[in-house]
Amino acid sequence: MSLVRKFATVGGATLGSRVLGFARETLMAAALGTGPMADAFYAAFRFPNLFRRLFAEGAFNAAFVPLFAKEIEANGIEGAKRFSEEVLGVLFTVLLLITIVMELAMPLIVSTIIAPGFVDDPQKFDITVKLAIVMFPYLMCMSLTAMLSGMLNSLHHYFAAAIAPVFLNVTLIAALAYGLWSGADPLATAWYLSWGVLVAGLLQMAVLYAGVRYAGMRFRLRRPRYTENVKRLLWLALPAAVTGGITQINQIIGQMIASTKDGAIAVLQYADRVYQLPLGVVGIAVGVVLLPELSRALRSGARKEADNLQNRSLEFVLFLTLPAAGALWVISDEIVRVLYERGAFSAATTATVGSVLAIYGLGLPAFVMTKALNPGFFAREDTRTPMRITGLTVLVNCALAVSLFPFFGERGIATAEATAGWVNAVILFFVLVRRGHWHWETALFSRVVRLVIATIIMAAALNYAADFLADWLTPGTALLHQLAALVLLIGLSMVLYFTLAFAIGGADFGMIRRNLKRKPGPDTEPAVMPPPGI
Numbered sequence: 368m369s370l371v372r373k374f375a376t377v378g379g380a381t382l383g384s385r386v387l388g389f390a391r392e393t394l395m396a397a398a399l400g401t402g403p404m405a406d407a408f409y410a411a412f413r414f415p416n417l418f419r420r421l422f423a424e425g426a427f428n429a430a431f432v433p434l435f436a437k438e439i440e441a442n443g444i445e446g447a448k449r450f451s452e453e454v455l456g457v458l459f460t461v462l463l464l465i466t467i468v469m470e471l472a473m474p475l476i477v478s479t480i481i482a483p484g485f486v487d488d489p490q491k492f493d494i495t496v497k498l499a500i501v502m503f504p505y506l507m508c509m510s511l512t513a514m515l516s517g518m519l520n521s522l523h524h525y526f527a528a529a530i531a532p533v534f535l536n537v538t539l540i541a542a543l544a545y546g547l548w549s550g551a552d553p554l555a556t557a558w559y560l561s562w563g564v565l566v567a568g569l570l571q572m573a574v575l576y577a578g579v580r581y582a583g584m585r586f587r588l589r590r591p592r593y594t595e596n597v598k599r600l601l602w603l604a605l606p607a608a609v610t611g612g613i614t615q616i617n618q619i620i621g622q623m624i625a626s627t628k629d630g631a632i633a634v635l636q637y638a639d640r641v642y643q644l645p646l647g648v649v650g651i652a653v654g655v656v657l658l659p660e661l662s663r664a665l666r667s668g669a670r671k672e673a674d675n676l677q678n679r680s681l682e683f684v685l686f687l688t689l690p691a692a693g694a695l696w697v698i699s700d701e702i703v704r705v706l707y708e709r710g711a712f713s714a715a716t717t718a719t720v721g722s723v724l725a726i727y728g729l730g731l732p733a734f735v736m737t738k739a740l741n742p743g744f745f746a747r748e749d750t751r752t753p754m755r756i757t758g759l760t761v762l763v764n765c766a767l768a769v770s771l772f773p774f775f776g777e778r779g780i781a782t783a784e785a786t787a788g789w790v791n792a793v794i795l796f797f798v799l800v801r802r803g804h805w806h807w808e809t810a811l812f813s814r815v816v817r818l819v820i821a822t823i824i825m826a827a828a829l830n831y832a833a834d835f836l837a838d839w840l841t842p843g844t845a846l847l848h849q850l851a852a853l854v855l856l857i858g859l860s861m862v863l864y865f866t867l868a869f870a871i872g873g874a875d876f877g878m879i880r881r882n883l884k885r886k887p888g889p890d891t892e893p894a895v896m897p898p899p900g901i
Contacts, residue, residue, distance in 0.1 A: 661742050817873035
């Protein structure tokens with residue numbers, strides 16, 4: 368299967384999950400708005416979700432996948448199975464101990480890390496602690512799921528791992544629908560959601576386990592043993608946990624600061640959900656596919672293929688995320704109004720969330736570029752360099768968030784996160800180039816400049832079109848009219864952008880056709896676009 372087809376497989380499954388995520392957030396906005404129960408639930412859920420991104424997705428995608436791929440290359444499926452059983456024994460034991468300790472210490476964790484601003488509101492604080500206790504075992508489920516996902520990706524079975532998050536959204540949608548149907552108060556709805564998170568974690572783990580067995584890997588839980596393989600995994604995973612969760616680390620810092628203002632956490636969450644759509648569909652798809660493919664190319668000595676994988680991946684993410692960033696900047700209010708403004712979600716809240724979303728949009732290309740750049744280190748079993756860079760960007764985020772929040776509120780936090788994202792992406796790229804791990808193509812730079820030009824023209828046209836359709840996008844207009852206008856705006860902007868991108872040489876049909884047909888192999892030559900203008 369070609370690189371682009373693999374991106375499409377993972378991206379398509381992720382798109383389905385993110386669309387359901389929008390449906391979930393729409394119901395959440397109607398049921399909870401930005402009230403105290405919304406703040407409590409999002410704060411409680413952010414903690415296990417942060418650990419999931421740090422120690423599950425980030426660490427395992429960075430450390431487990433290259434080592435698992437190496438075992439397959441060196442010792443075949445039996446060697447990979449033995450390695451998986453060694454890791455599973457240690458992982459299960461460590462997760463069980465972490466879960467027990469965290470559950471017992473949850474009041475302290477909420478008061479010092481999750482939401483220190485809630486301490487002055489005893490009822491809100493108590494509810495947050497109880498919801499977090501219910502949801503924290505989700506971390507254990509998702510960490511085991513991440514291991515299974517890494518195995519499937521290394522075996523080139525991408526779809527099952529990408530579709531698994533759908534179960535979280537389906538379960539939470541069912542919980543919200545039941546709450547709205549039964550007329551449950553916000554507190555009862557928050558409880559439904561918390562138990563739904565735990566059920567979803569169990570479902571996702573079961574689906575991935577079935578997928579691994581279908582792929583021909585049958586393994587069992589063994590007594591934990593600190594083998595050389597496990598030692599190497601931990602050596603790589605600990606710094607990778609920090610690196611892979613940079614966005615989540617910055618978000619938890621923002622949440623700690625935002626907890627001092629009522630409704631601020633919910634505002635950041637609603638904006639985050641919207642920009643996570645392009646980030647998930649493009650960034651996660653590229654990150655999931657690129658790491659095992661790049662690891663395989665480097666293991667087999669196919670340097671030209673490795674260079675091509677990195678350049679084409681960066682080109683792909685910018686081709687799709689630059690227009691998304693432009694659209695989020697121009698029509699953020701319209702997007703938020705159509706998705707959320709009903710029930711407990713007011714017009715004033717739309718303006719606040721819209722302004723935060725516009726700023727996140729400016730950081731979107733950087734967030735997605737990071738997903739394409741980190742595998743350049745991880746595939747070479749270097750997780751410490753990105754960790755050091757991450758430490759710097761966290762300091763940048765902290766300094767800006769603390770400085771800007773008193774003056775700009777939630778927008779200050781969004782500005783800090785977007786700025787930190789760009790600092791992270793730029794430094795990662797220049798370190799790769801300087802070390803000779805990324806062979807820079809002059810033609811690629813020229814194409815990126817042309818894509819930026821196409822995006823600017825599209826954004827200007829989109830701004831004019833939004834003014835023209837303003838009567839259809841006002842708060843008092845029927846939802847179907849607003850939705851039709853929004854779809855029309857997005858459709859027209861996509862047509863204009865892609866037409867301009869291909870017309871001025873920012874993209875090339877020949878490269879796309881070659882990558883769709885191309886099957887990577889040890890001797891694969893890079894499918895390079897012709898220089899612009901040829």
